Amino acid sequence: MAIIEVNHVTKEFRLGALHSFKQSMFNTLSRLRGESVPNRPLFKALDDVDFKVEEGEVLGIIGHNGAGKSTLLKMLAQISVPTRGNVKVHGKVAPLIEVGAGLVGDLTGRENIFLNAAILGISKAEIKRKFDDIVAFAELEEFIDTPIKRYSSGMQVRLGFSIATSVESDILIVDEVLAVGDLAFQRKCFDRMEDLIKRQGKTVLLVSHNIRQIQRLCNRVIMLNHGRVNKEGAPQAVCDSFYEQSDEKIKASTALAKTRTDTSGEIELLELHLLDHNGQRADRLSYDHDCVVNFKIRVLQSLDEVTFGFGFHTTDFLYLTTHNSEEQLHIRHLPPGEHEVLCKITGLPLLPGVYSLRFGATAGQAARTIFYGENLKHFQVVGDVPITVRDGFFALDAHWAVDDDEAAVIPIISTVQA
Amino acid sequence: MIKTATNLYAYRELMMALAWKNITVRYKQAYLGIAWAVIKPLMLVLIFTLMKSFIGIDSGEIPYPILTFAALMPWIFFQEAASEGVNSVVGNAGLIRKIYFPREIFPLTSVVTKLVELGINFLLLAGLMVYYQMAPTIYLLWVPLIIGYTILVVLSIAMVGAAMNVYYRDVATALPVAFSLLMYASPVIYPLTLVKEKLLVNQAAGEWSNILYTVYTLNPLAGIIDAFQHVVLRGLPPDLSAMWPGMVLTLVLLPISYLIFKRAESHFADVI
Structure with missing residues (x-):
């Protein structure tokens, strides 16, 4: 049962303040007279x-x-x-x-x-x-x-x-x-x-x-x-x-947050979007699934030795991770015009939550910054996460063991503990 | 009614604990402590006695100070228990919002609290009686009944007042004014015998005299104070002719007051 x-x-x-005694009397009187009282x-x-x-x-x-x-x-x-x-x-x-x-x-x-x-x-x-x-x-x-x-x-x-x-x-x-x-x-x-x-x-x-x-x-x-x-x-x-x-x-409340960008005038960021594991544009990505970050830029002046980088940060600007193209993509020369840069991520390790993107580009031997922007795009990570990795931003691939034969270990049972 | 009573009996420990809290908290950081319970009536006796020497009040064969002290005891009990009862629900807003128990516990607790202070005043009364060499009589046995009746009077004001005070705090503010008026309409400073003499014997208001006397005794306190003085000081049984109008009024008001309280009770936590 x-x-x-x-x-x-x-x-x-009832919303608003309680009526005063006088007002209540007044209303009762009106009701007695058969008039309607504003509720x-x-x-x-x-x-x-x-x-x-x-x-x-x-x-x-x-x-x-x-x-x-x-x-x-x-x-x-x-x-x-x-x-x-x-x-x-x-x-x-x-x-x-x-x-x-x-x-x-x-x-x-x-x-x-x-x-x-x-x-x-x-x-x-x-x-x-x-x-x-x-x-x-x-x-x-x-x-x-x-x-x-x-x-x-x-x-x-x-x-x-x-x-x-x-x-x-x-x-x-x-x-x-x-x-x-x-x-x-x-x-x-x-x-x-x-x-x-x-x-x-x-x-x-x-x-x-x-x-x-x-x-x-x-x-x-x-x-x-x-x-x-x-x-x-x-x-x-x-x-x-x-x-x-x-x-x-x-996400809704931070979507309006200002992006911070700084550019030398040699390059413009035209568009930035994310593709989910199905190759669809999305601002919701799945945890532990592949995704793609796609940047569309316009180069205004011919550039040499260009490196791109992007990173994830939380909505309160805690930089979580970055990745740059230096070792994978050696761009000696980039002519003026529109270009599309993409970076593929295998098994997105971010735990469910709201994150934002930052993006930067450097050029020349001295790697001077020609573009830097953060809070460029908010996205949400969703998905089923095992209880073992609930807290934090990243999942850790870890394995537990106990070095004691006398400890009674029952494998795979979720226990309640503080 | 019986169900309510058994229900309340189940909560007697809570009532005792709350009353004990009221008393402890009030006097804990006061140097004179519980002595304050007797200082108030004593001061009033002093002032009234002083006043009496100017305007002259005939107190009969009983010395005026003890007569007025015996009037002040039920009066102060009534007044303080009623006003504390009216404030008791709003004053315990914290508890009302958090924990459920029958809400009439609060006005009842006020009564219990004030009963303790009344008890202390009895010690002083005994002292005064020794001083004035007055012996108690068998009629003293009426005292519990008179106090029981006073409690009913207190509750018929306290319950409706406490419920209304939740919605309109005007009640608590208006109460002291009403009580100070009521004190002059009750035989506290003067004995009831004076009123009786004026209206019933001398017929001072002509043909209206008897009606006026009934109206005067509609105030339950008139009968209560007089009865208290009768049984404690005069060695006489209570004068029922001065008590019945007030009793009728109380018997009518008490159930109404209780019903209003019970109806309002369920909304206390939302409104308070």
């Missing part, structure tokens, strides 16, 4: 969202800012009610909607543990039993009798997380909490989450902008877009599609 049922949930908010426009934070969560499932919810993720969680935690549709939850929900909600600065760590536990619905007897664990987990033994307003923000968050995860419940709702504290503490949080998920078989709803985390922890992912379920299914597929969408957005 589904432990959570979200049935065609729509949540609307503020509606905004759909959630639009006909419909899904079920089975017991023991770990569901990730991803989406851009304002996609409706937090609104959805609020419905599940009963904090807010849907405008239409309904939410059914069969079990006790522990909200982690925000770690540290309800911590009071004037109270000491000890007092806060008891207060926060009461707020989260943990009984006094239970919290007494768990008190030492909570303190130990938060690593706050020394400071437990200090008012928490004197704590660092990291310490406060640690305390909040530690209390919140000690709630015994069937369903855990997690909103961006794993991004707390320093790396060592994040690691502990992650382990605790993993423990709750894998060993205790809790049902977990996880919202995060850390897609990698989602991909590792969840067994199903829902992508929200403008309040609608945009895609739902296996983590890999949904996350990839999310990356692609993000990249599209980046």
Whole structure:
């Protein structure tokens, strides 16, 4: 049986400011007289969202800012009610909607543990039993009798997380909490989450902008877009599609970015395009597939000893790689007129993302620059990338081994780890 | 109604924890601490006693300072619990937006908080009674009932006020003004016997006198304060004739107030 049922949930908010008391009275009066009252426009934070969560499932919810993720969680935690549709939850929900909600600065760590536990619905007897664990987990033994307003923000968050995860419940709702504290503490949080998920078989709803985390922890992912379920299914597929969408957005916003060019006046760049592995012009290339970079130039004055070069850089001008023609293409003389230069790339190693092209040309024995331009063309790399090479810009062809006979190695099983 | 009550019983630990938080936080960094709970009524007693020496209020056989202190105890409890109750939902916006539990916990917690301060004032009252050599009587047993009734009065204001305050913050701003007016309309500075004498015995307003007296006692605080003074100081049972109009009003208002609160509750997190 589904432990959570979200049935065609729509949540609307009115845009603009709340009416003043006077205005409300005025409007009521008008309504009583049968006149129409101008309504503020509606905004759909959630639009006909419909899904079920089975017991023991770990569901990730991803989406851009304002996609409706937090609104959805609020419905599940009963904090807010849907405008239409309904939410059914069969079990006790522990909200982690925000770690540290309800911590009071004037109270000491000890007092806060008891207060926060009461707020989260943990009984006094239970919290007494768990008190030492909570303190130990938060690593706050020394400071437990200090008012928490004197704590660092990291310490406060640690305390909040530690209390919140000690709630015994069937369903855990997690909103961006794993991004707390320093790396060592994040690691502990992650382990605790993993423990709750894998060993205790809790049902977990996880919202995060850390897609990698989602991909590792969840067994199903829902992508929200403008309040609608945009895609739902296996983590890999949904996350990839999310990356692609993000990249599209980046590309759209950087397309207008200015190109920087510098030329000596001897050469002009007429056109620059990319050909994908099918030989079609494209601004979407596939990871690990062949492609071609094609430059069309016009030479204005006769040139000697010409070398071309091009490179890829990120949208924030981190130069990733360059390649020049010096060793492969010795051009002793280039007469005036239009020329086409192309460079073929075998198995594009760039990981999915948005990149840009730069291009340059030098001439003469001294290799003086006659043309240089960057941010010339944006393109997107898409494709299925194994989880082992998710981060960074380049795939690495690497092979793992362990030099220990006693290590139990099960070949090819994706494991969850921080 | 019973379901609500059992539901609330399940949340008693939370209410206690929140009330305890309210009290601790308020007095934690104050040097005088919880003593502030008695300083306020004491100061008022002092001022009223001073005032009385100018305008002359007949307090009967009871010394004026203890009479007015006994009036201030239920009054201050009522006033502070109600205004804290009205502010309780907006004041806990952080919790409202993050965690679900029945929202009436907030006004109820305000009441519990103020009950503690009322309890402290009882110690002072006992001290004053010793000083004025007044012995308690069996009628003291009425006190819990009178306070219980006061709590119902507080809730019928606090719940509707708290809900409205979420939408219109005017409520919290207007409240102190309303309360200071209501204090003069309640027998705090003067005893109810004076009003009774003027209207019922002397018929000071002619044929309107009896109606005016009923209107005056529509204010539940009139009956409450008088009853409190009766059972604690005068050794008499509560004067029900001064209490019934206020009781009727409270019994009508309380369910309405609760319903309004419950209807508004689900939108608190969106609006607050």
